[in-house]
């Protein structure tokens with residue numbers, strides 16, 4: 780009987796790209812954009828980062844803050 784191989788590698792697994800978070804990703808964000816925000820520690824080195832809904836919310840909140848500050852400066 781044949782069995783499917785199951786891999787437990789963190790590299791391409793469908794989990795959130797934030798270190799310490801193992802949730803199911805909801806969004807794929809370009810790594811640069813997430814790194815710019817600077818509050819999430821990312822694993823791996825792929826160009827796109829998978830974020831779960833929680834981490835995405837944190838990311839979005841921070842980007843909003845940046846935008847708000849930008850608009851205040853004008």
Ligand SMILES: [Zn+2]
Pocket residue numbers: 795796797800801802830831832833834835
């Ligand atoms: Zn997450």
